[in-house]
Amino acid sequence: MRENLEKIKGFFKDEPSFFAAKQLLFEMDQNLSLEALQKSLDLVQDAVYILDKDWNYVYGNERALLLASMSSRELLGKNVWITFPFVTETELGLAMMKSGEDRQPREIKQFYGFDNRWFDFFILPYESFLIVRTGECTQMKEVELDYGNVLFKNKAIITAIPDELYRIHKNGLVINYKDYPEFSNWNERNDIQFLALEEIFPKDRLECITTKRDEVITSGIVATMEFSIDKYDGEKFFEMRLSKSGEEEVLAIVRNISIRKKAEILKNEFISLVSHELRTPLTSIKGAIELLIGGVAGELNAQTKSLLNICKKNTQRLVRFVGDLLDLEALNSGNINFTYKNHCLGEIVETVTESMRSFADQFHVSLKVEGTNKPILVFVDEDRLIHCINNLISNAVKYTPKNETVSIRVFETEKEAYIEVSDCGPGIDVDFQPRLFHRFAQGAPPKDKLVGGSGLGLSVTKAFLESMLGSIGYKTSDSGTTFQITLPKSLNEVNQ
Numbered sequence: 001m002r003e004n005l006e007k008i009k010g011f012f013k014d015e016p017s018f019f020a021a022k023q024l025l026f027e028m029d030q031n032l033s034l035e036a037l038q039k040s041l042d043l044v045q046d047a048v049y050i051l052d053k054d055w056n057y058v059y060g061n062e063r064a065l066l067l068a069s070m071s072s073r074e075l076l077g078k079n080v081w082i083t084f085p086f087v088t089e090t091e092l093g094l095a096m097m098k099s100g101e102d103r104q105p106r107e108i109k110q111f112y113g114f115d116n117r118w119f120d121f122f123i124l125p126y127e128s129f130l131i132v133r134t135g136e137c138t139q140m141k142e143v144e145l146d147y148g149n150v151l152f153k154n155k156a157i158i159t160a161i162p163d164e165l166y167r168i169h170k171n172g173l174v175i176n177y178k179d180y181p182e183f184s185n186w187n188e189r190n191d192i193q194f195l196a197l198e199e200i201f202p203k204d205r206l207e208c209i210t211t212k213r214d215e216v217i218t219s220g221i222v223a224t225m226e227f228s229i230d231k232y233d234g235e236k237f238f239e240m241r242l243s244k245s246g247e248e249e250v251l252a253i254v255r256n257i258s259i260r261k262k263a264e265i266l267k268n269e270f271i272s273l274v275s276h277e278l279r280t281p282l283t284s285i286k287g288a289i290e291l292l293i294g295g296v297a298g299e300l301n302a303q304t305k306s307l308l309n310i311c312k313k314n315t316q317r318l319v320r321f322v323g324d325l326l327d328l329e330a331l332n333s334g335n336i337n338f339t340y341k342n343h344c345l346g347e348i349v350e351t352v353t354e355s356m357r358s359f360a361d362q363f364h365v366s367l368k369v370e371g372t373n374k375p376i377l378v379f380v381d382e383d384r385l386i387h388c389i390n391n392l393i394s395n396a397v398k399y400t401p402k403n404e405t406v407s408i409r410v411f412e413t414e415k416e417a418y419i420e421v422s423d424c425g426p427g428i429d430v431d432f433q434p435r436l437f438h439r440f441a442q443g444a445p446p447k448d449k450l451v452g453g454s455g456l457g458l459s460v461t462k463a464f465l466e467s468m469l470g471s472i473g474y475k476t477s478d479s480g481t482t483f484q485i486t487l488p489k490s491l492n493e494v495n496q
Contacts, residue, residue, distance in 0.1 A: 047134040053100075055080050058129065067134065092121055099123045100130055110141050155181050164254040167245060168213055172197060177251065186249075202229055209240075216242045216250045226257070237261040272329040278322050286315045324456040328439065331463045338381040338467060342490045345417050346372035348382060349410050352389045359394065364402040367393070371410035376417045377490035384464045385487075388472075391457040392421040392483050399425030399481070412489065419485040428476040436474070437462045 050059035118141040165177035245251040330336035
């Protein structure tokens with residue numbers, strides 16, 4: 001009895017069903033008759049068929065009849081090869097015949113049957129008959145096929161991407177994602193070619209890369225960095241973006257930006273050349289216009305003076321533009337000089353605000369300043385800081401509606417000083433925000449004003465502030481934007 005039970009145990013998917021069948025068999029004759037076997041198999045959830053030595057159906061449980069779409073009268077006594085002729089030359093048919101010959105059990109996984117359905121078969125020869133258990137696995141097979149299709153498409157996409165893709169584990173191991181798109185287990189070493197960071201990236205950037213990797217894993221941020229590698233055909237430049245791709249790993253997308261870098265170098269050289277060539281004649285033109293307005297060439301009528309004032313205004317704008325270009329070029333090359341001294345921040349802000357009032361009046365905007373009476377010392381280049389504050393107030397005025405106010409506020413913490421410039425404008429467009437501090441980047445102008453600019457103001461401001469160990473940030477909404485300058489307080493004041 002124990003041997004018979006072990007033979008049919010695999011037919012039962014749960015212990016209660018097997019226990020019920022076992023109890024039933026113990027109540028029957030000790031020899032496993034066909035009748036006793038049929039009664040026990042009635043408890044099986046899958047479809048079960050019994051075939052005699054002539055391949056005729058002698059039994060089919062309720063699930064089996066439902067699967068064959070036949071009643072017991074229609075199925076029993078029929079030959080399997082005649083009833084289902086398409087099975088004869090299949091893997092299933094051949095396995096059934098082989099089991100009938102050598103009396104060995106066999107299992108067929110995911111056999112394609114009919115009506116786009118898939119089945120698992122277990123064939124168990126027993127004395128003078130053959131037991132066949134059938135379970136439908138169509139849903140599981142469809143999931144596998146879908147998963148396979150997804151993997152295939154993902155691999156095609158990954159292969160088509162021109163960037164290099166690496167998965168970097170926190171233990172320092174690296175794999176080429178394009179070579180192993182299905183890789184999932186870092187403890188699995190079979191047939192996996194692991195790389196080390198120093199095999200891919202320059203040694204002088206390894207510390208920075210590992211620091212950024214750990215930051216990305218910890219906080220989930222996206223980090224970017226650039227590096228260069230000397231190759232046989234010259235220096236190549238790369239940009240790397242790190243994003244979290246697992247609890248202990250990041251995905252590194254490495255893009256070759258050598259062409260872009262060369263284009264930037266050529267562009268900067270061209271801008272520098274043009275700027276230097278323009279500065280001298282523009283200065284001369286500006287001086288000549290001012291002399292004419294001053295009456296050096298004789299008395300001018302009102303119309304002529306008006307035209308010359310327009311020329312003067314636009315010439316000054318060109319001079320500022322060229323100055324900004326030269327400042328940026330000098331910052332990039334490291335050839336700019338800063339004159340650092342201790343200055344009272346409130347006095348600088350008050351001076352700039354007063355000088356900007358006539359400009360604000362042109363736009364029917366008022367300026368309100370707070371906190372300038374506090375003796376806050378900062379160690380800065382006064383002219384460069386004035387330039388920065390000027391840019392922020394100018395932008396705020398341009399984007400503030402008529403008869404509204406631009407607020408300028410000075411305040412401090414224990415070690416830092418702050419300047420906030422707030423407008424009542426429409427806010428900064430979400431799509432434009434990533435390019436806000438880029439060169440020549442300009443947001444959409446306000447609908448009720450004609451404002452111009454070079455798109456260099458914020459870029460120059462950011463560069464100047466960072467050179468003075470400060471920073472600039474902003475908060476924006478539909479009701480306005482606030483830019484905040486942060487500067488370290490003078491050591492003399494911090495130590496007091």
